[in-house]
Amino acid sequence: MNARDYIRSIPDFPRPGIMFRDITPLLKSAAAMKHVTQQLAEPWRDQNVTAVMAAEARGFVFGTPLAMELGAAFIPVRKPGKLPFETSAWEYDLEYGSDRLEIHRDAVDPGERVLLVDDLLATGGTMEACLRLAEQQDAEIVGCSFLIELTFLNGRERLQPYDVHSLIAYESEAGDD
């Protein structure tokens, strides 16, 4: 099975010139989701991962299955005002304006070994924010796992020095590979 066959490319979304990589056909296949969950887990199986961390909303789609596959906890990263307990936050720049993500202050246990996951690595802003949140709480960061990587945006550089793994790479905006 090739996970790439379950990604639909939709031109000009959310704006002209952008090729959106749509994961809903993948979600529609139970077999493909099982395959992808195992593949996302594969590089980290001997790394003693104790928690998987992911940001809302699409990160949650892969976050809980991956956590369960690894027998690990799940730590949600949320937009402001969503988490009810004390939080720590990280603010980061977007193309226009800024965004802010939060986790609970008690989310990370001492010695926690955290794997971060998201559906897509583009410029890396969201994942960088997640890494900073994990670092703030003294997590041991095992690495970052992505379903899709847009390699031409070089988001991987922004995530150094951590290990980064992705299942599907697109090497240009419009290309099929």
Added chain:
Amino acid sequence: MNARDYIRSIPDFPRPGIMFRDITPLLKSAAAMKHVTQQLAEPWRDQNVTAVMAAEARGFVFGTPLAMELGAAFIPVRKPGKLPFETSAWEYDLEYGSDRLEIHRDAVDPGERVLLVDDLLATGGTMEACLRLAEQQDAEIVGCSFLIELTFLNGRERLQPYDVHSLIAYESEAGDD
């Protein structure tokens, strides 16, 4: 194992007088998540569920594990502007203002048997919107599964005539049961 032991009650969130039922301790336990996923699936195992539908963001946390547990597809329900393909929408009233949810127009296959899931049944507005979206696309609705039900808000009535199942019930705002 009692899933209720993994829910943390936090007073006065998001506003004074509201007791927020925090699921993050449950997410933090791989064993509790496995237990809850199996329990959410239990009433529907002989119902030939072909797809699980859930709304962002907390619905996603239980939606994909439940879909995988039942060997079913996952159909995400999203806020406006998030889905890249053609969508159908449902708008619904909130206490102040209104909200709108969307699914892809090609999300539901002919004869699809859909189980809807969310973490919390409060007044039922979000789930009612999900039901209307599923009905618009001629889904056969199997029922609705919730982790938590706030029975004193009577949300269940709003979801008639569909089968509703919940794992944990709170019978008053401040109570422990």
